[in-house]
Amino acid sequence: MSLNMKDQHISICRQNDLIPNSGICAELAGKQVALFYLPDESPAIYAIDNWDPIGKANVLSRGIVGDINGQLVVSSPLYKQHFDLITGQCIEHSDVKVPVYVVELVDDCVLINQ
Amino acid sequence: MLKVVIIGNGMVGHHYVEQLAASPVAAKITVIGGEARPAYDRVHLSDYFAGSTPEDLALTTKEHYLDMGVDAHFGDMVAHIDRSNKIVITESGQAYSYDKLVLATGSYPFVPPVEGNNLPQCTVYRTIDDLGMIQAQANNAKVGVVVGGGLLGLEAANAVQNLGLETHVVEFAPGLMGVELDAGGSSMLRRKIEALGVKVHTSKATELIETNSEGKGRVVMHFADGGSLATDMIVFSAGIRPYDQLARDCGLVVGERGGIAIDQYCKTSDPSIFAIGECALFDNKIYGLVAPGYRMAEAAASQLGSEGISFLGADMSTKLKLLGVDVGSIGDAHGRQEGSVAYTFSDERIDVYKRLIVSADGKSLLGAVLVGDCSEYDTLLQYFLNGIDLPSDPETLILPTNAGGSPALGASALPLTATICSCHNVSKGDIVATMDAGFCSLAEVKSETCAASGCGGCAALLKNVVDDEMAARGLDVDTAMCEHFNFTRQEMFHIIKVETIKSFEDLLHKHGTGRGCEVCKPTAGSILASLWNDYVLEEKHVGLQDTNDTFLANMQNNGTYSVVPRIAGGEITPDKLIVLGQVAKKYQLYTKITGGQRIDLFGARLQQLPAIWQELIEAGFETGHAYGKALRTVKSCVGSTWCRYGVQDSVAMALYVENRYKGLRSPHKLKSGVSGCTRECAEAQSKDFGIIATENGWNLYVGGNGGMKPRHAELFATDLDDKTLIKYIDRFLMFYVRTADRLQRTSVWMDNLEGGLDYLKQVVIEDSLGICNDLEAQMDAVVGSYQCEWKTTIEDPEKLKRFRQFVNSDGQDKAIIFVEERGQLRPAKEEEHQKISATLD
Numbered sequence: 001m002s003l004n005m006k007d008q009h010i011s012i013c014r015q016n017d018l019i020p021n022s023g024i025c026a027e028l029a030g031k032q033v034a035l036f037y038l039p040d041e042s043p044a045i046y047a048i049d050n051w052d053p054i055g056k057a058n059v060l061s062r063g064i065v066g067d068i069n070g071q072l073v074v075s076s077p078l079y080k081q082h083f084d085l086i087t088g089q090c091i092e093h094s095d096v097k098v099p100v101y102v103v104e105l106v107d108d109c110v111l112i113n114q
Numbered sequence: 115m116l117k118v119v120i121i122g123n124g125m126v127g128h129h130y131v132e133q134l135a136a137s138p139v140a141a142k143i144t145v146i147g148g149e150a151r152p153a154y155d156r157v158h159l160s161d162y163f164a165g166s167t168p169e170d171l172a173l174t175t176k177e178h179y180l181d182m183g184v185d186a187h188f189g190d191m192v193a194h195i196d197r198s199n200k201i202v203i204t205e206s207g208q209a210y211s212y213d214k215l216v217l218a219t220g221s222y223p224f225v226p227p228v229e230g231n232n233l234p235q236c237t238v239y240r241t242i243d244d245l246g247m248i249q250a251q252a253n254n255a256k257v258g259v260v261v262g263g264g265l266l267g268l269e270a271a272n273a274v275q276n277l278g279l280e281t282h283v284v285e286f287a288p289g290l291m292g293v294e295l296d297a298g299g300s301s302m303l304r305r306k307i308e309a310l311g312v313k314v315h316t317s318k319a320t321e322l323i324e325t326n327s328e329g330k331g332r333v334v335m336h337f338a339d340g341g342s343l344a345t346d347m348i349v350f351s352a353g354i355r356p357y358d359q360l361a362r363d364c365g366l367v368v369g370e371r372g373g374i375a376i377d378q379y380c381k382t383s384d385p386s387i388f389a390i391g392e393c394a395l396f397d398n399k400i401y402g403l404v405a406p407g408y409r410m411a412e413a414a415a416s417q418l419g420s421e422g423i424s425f426l427g428a429d430m431s432t433k434l435k436l437l438g439v440d441v442g443s444i445g446d447a448h449g450r451q452e453g454s455v456a457y458t459f460s461d462e463r464i465d466v467y468k469r470l471i472v473s474a475d476g477k478s479l480l481g482a483v484l485v486g487d488c489s490e491y492d493t494l495l496q497y498f499l500n501g502i503d504l505p506s507d508p509e510t511l512i513l514p515t516n517a518g519g520s521p522a523l524g525a526s527a528l529p530l531t532a533t534i535c536s537c538h539n540v541s542k543g544d545i546v547a548t549m550d551a552g553f554c555s556l557a558e559v560k561s562e563t564c565a566a567s568g569c570g571g572c573a574a575l576l577k578n579v580v581d582d583e584m585a586a587r588g589l590d591v592d593t594a595m596c597e598h599f600n601f602t603r604q605e606m607f608h609i610i611k612v613e614t615i616k617s618f619e620d621l622l623h624k625h626g627t628g629r630g631c632e633v634c635k636p637t638a639g640s641i642l643a644s645l646w647n648d649y650v651l652e653e654k655h656v657g658l659q660d661t662n663d664t665f666l667a668n669m670q671n672n673g674t675y676s677v678v679p680r681i682a683g684g685e686i687t688p689d690k691l692i693v694l695g696q697v698a699k700k701y702q703l704y705t706k707i708t709g710g711q712r713i714d715l716f717g718a719r720l721q722q723l724p725a726i727w728q729e730l731i732e733a734g735f736e737t738g739h740a741y742g743k744a745l746r747t748v749k750s751c752v753g754s755t756w757c758r759y760g761v762q763d764s765v766a767m768a769l770y771v772e773n774r775y776k777g778l779r780s781p782h783k784l785k786s787g788v789s790g791c792t793r794e795c796a797e798a799q800s801k802d803f804g805i806i807a808t809e810n811g812w813n814l815y816v817g818g819n820g821g822m823k824p825r826h827a828e829l830f831a832t833d834l835d836d837k838t839l840i841k842y843i844d845r846f847l848m849f850y851v852r853t854a855d856r857l858q859r860t861s862v863w864m865d866n867l868e869g870g871l872d873y874l875k876q877v878v879i880e881d882s883l884g885i886c887n888d889l890e891a892q893m894d895a896v897v898g899s900y901q902c903e904w905k906t907t908i909e910d911p912e913k914l915k916r917f918r919q920f921v922n923s924d925g926q927d928k929a930i931i932f933v934e935e936r937g938q939l940r941p942a943k944e945e946e947h948q949k950i951s952a953t954l955d
Contacts, residue, residue, distance in 0.1 A: 012921075013921045019916065022656050027920040062661040064636070064658075066628075066630045068631065
């Protein structure tokens with residue numbers, strides 16, 4: 001973790017706000033970010049947009065996380081499409097992708113790139 | 115380029131155009147259709163009076179032909195074929211030259227030569243234009259007569275009845291459908307359609323039709339036996355005759371009784387001219403069904419390319435619904451072959467007739483007749499078409515199963531040549547080849563071969579063939595739940611129980627791969643809850659739950675939730691009802707009564723849920739588990755407490771049952787109902803388990819379902835006392851929880867349970883597996899450890915942290931927008947969103 005990185009990132013919440021193997025939502029300059037905490041993975045934290053472009057609602061943080069062929073995904077709670085936690089790519093629809101955010105856990109803080 | 119002219123654009127002519135256009139042959143295709151509209155579905159013509167439009171019936175459009183590069187002309191009849199110059203000339207004077215000519219002129223309805231048959235009240239039943247005439251005549255008419263009691267006549271009778279007329283069928287022969295049915299089948303068919311209000315007159319030869327000046331009816335029909343019948347209109351549907359005049363005029367060979375003679379390549383006596391469909395005569399036979407016509411079209415089209423398919427005749431077995439009555443006829447229905455032996459089964463209570471015609475040695479099926487129930491048709495047809503050896507007691511094929519009838523023919527017994535889908539001519543061999551090419555799932559086989567996409571009648575058989583083939587290849591029918599666990603829910607349940615596994619991590623570590631997914635996680639979560647009944651929001655279980663279980667509410671399409679408090683048995687005090695109204699009003703929740711006698715409050719934002727529940731719990735409500743795969747409601751009627759007819763206190767029983775099983779996690783949702791008498795006002799027979807009061811106690815029904823695939827519950831036990839009733843339900847539910855597949859309702863579970871209802875009775879009533887003590891103990895443990903999940907949640911500040919829209923602010927989701935409708939709020943639609951956002955900007 002370089003000082004440089006720290007400069008660009010802001011602290012969005014604390015580690016104990018996160019729920020292991022599940023998601024929560026944070027507000028970031030008017031946007032909604034879904035944060036997933038997977039303590040057994042490396043890295044252990046992932047951030048994608050909370051907006052489900054297929055279900056058209058802010059719900060992705062409330063999906064179940066898991067993997068498809070080793071690819072970490074969240075499944076939308078509305079219609080169950082899968083979104084890659086690293087790239088934001090929708091597995092079922094190659095033309096659908098959600099924004100992803102650079103996020104990191106430093107000490108007790110969740111840092112995210114604005 | 116090869117110039118191909120097709121005369122006639124019925125179903126078969128159209129099929130030929132499609133076949134040729136799809137083939138590699140470079141042809142300039144010209145179609146000349148006598149009717150003003152392109153090809154339509156004549157098989158379903160009577161749907162026209164049941165509401166289908168000509169557009170619904172259309173098989174193609176002029177635009178579609180244009181796109182295909184087909185030069186099509188409609189409403190113009192061909193007047194003359196000039197074979198020496200290879201030109202056809204139409205009535206409007208157009209001339210088209212051809213290299214190959216295809217006659218698909220079809221047939222015309224036979225009208226008996228009776229004086230008066232040309233009166234305006236007399237119509238025929240063949241084209242959409244005919245239907246228009248029939249409809250016009252039916253205006254202000256009360257009575258309609260169909261002349262002809264064959265297949266086409268009964269189709270027409272269906273149409274006349276759909277028009278709301280008193281319907282008569284007049285048939286020259288002694289019975290209905292004399293070609294397809296034997297005398298017994300024919301009289302059963304008559305019984306059935308007379309019961310439907312159609313009046314049948316057989317052995318009636320019409321001699322004269324005249325206008326009626328007095329009394330009822332616009333015309334009167336006089337019969338040879340001296341009788342008469344007054345009617346407002348007459349539809350002739352007494353058979354068809356091939357349209358072969360053009361062929362006769364230009365000197366092609368035709369049959370003695372009509373029909374253009376063709377060889378196995380569908381060529382007429384002129385090698386440049388083909389004939390297909392009902393105008394063609396092959397082996398001295400006219401084929402008046404659409405499937406053989408299609409086969410002729412395919413054979414004729416293939417002659418223009420390198421691969422020549424032959425038409426070698428076709429089986430005329432048929433299965434159809436006439437006036438709602440199932441009728442099936444296979445092969446030699448009349449048993450005309452020498453030495454043949456017949457088996458007959460008839461049940462006049464339910465009006466079912468079945469007959470088998472078997473060869474003298476009892477080995478092969480020669481024919482069959484089915485009236486009132488065609489469920490054996492597919493199996494019998496396979497025996498017939500493939501010459502499969504009959505079982506030693508062939509009568510079992512038509513006897514009811516409870517009388518020793520045998521189950522359907524296994525897919526593995528069918529030869530590769532067996533036709534599975536006759537609409538699209540898909541054989542078992544085609545299916546095997548498709549699976550060899552790597553398309554192994556049922557869905558893939560369907561989309562590759564089109565099988566089961568026509569009438570759909572072969573769907574069950576197709577599935578059997580695919581499953582059987584999969585098993586044969588060792589691909590065994592994939593029962594893995596998902597990529598992470600290679601076993602079924604039932605197996606997972608067993609493992610968790612036997613090994614006393616308490617967490618998903620432990621399960622995954624010992625028995626799975628990867629990290630899990632939205633399929634296996636909630637399944638494991640549900641099993642852990644069923645077995646150990648931990649609070650579902652324990653930290654180690656949170657990630658396993660669907661959002662509905664996590665937030666103890668039902669997510670709706672805009673990301674808000676609905677709230678359903680438990681109203682056991684549908685009984686609620688006025689005070690509690692007021693609280694629901696107050697809460698709904700305060701949080702502006704859309705309010706609706708559910709089908710399960712509860713009240714659903716919609717539109718709660720995530721962060722509002724705890725406050726809403728705080729108020730509800732203070733007023734004495736508890737969670738309704740509407741979000742869970744769990745017991746939902748026990749619906750009840752008011753029972754003997756109030757009702758004049760009630761024989762037991764159904765409300766008290768419903769309350770007891772609902773309170774006992776509330777919170778029970780199961781493979782799918784569970785619903786129940788209790789009725790206080792046999793009038794069954796609580797609709798208990800449509801529930802997973804239903805209870806109906808009797809004078810002596812309770813009758814228990816199991817395995818019912820409403821919804822997408824309704825199924826009546828089956829009577830499981832009668833006149834039970836309260837204690838035995840509960841004991842049986844405990845065992846039944848826990849056995850279901852243990853053995854059902856993921857998301858399998860009790861109805862489907864029972865359908866798939868080997869041994870069915872009898873087996874279930876043995877397990878639950880007779881304890882044949884010796885597990886009843888265990889089932890009851892497990893249920894007692896679940897009942898004893900019940901907690902209201904909402905009460906537990908609002909008492910724990912740590913748990914409440916989850917109910918925030920944002921972890922880092924108190925803001926709310928601006929994408930949730932409501933509009934008012936009928937005095938309540940509802941989610942804004944997408945177009946409304948844009949409008950509202952625009953005004954906000």
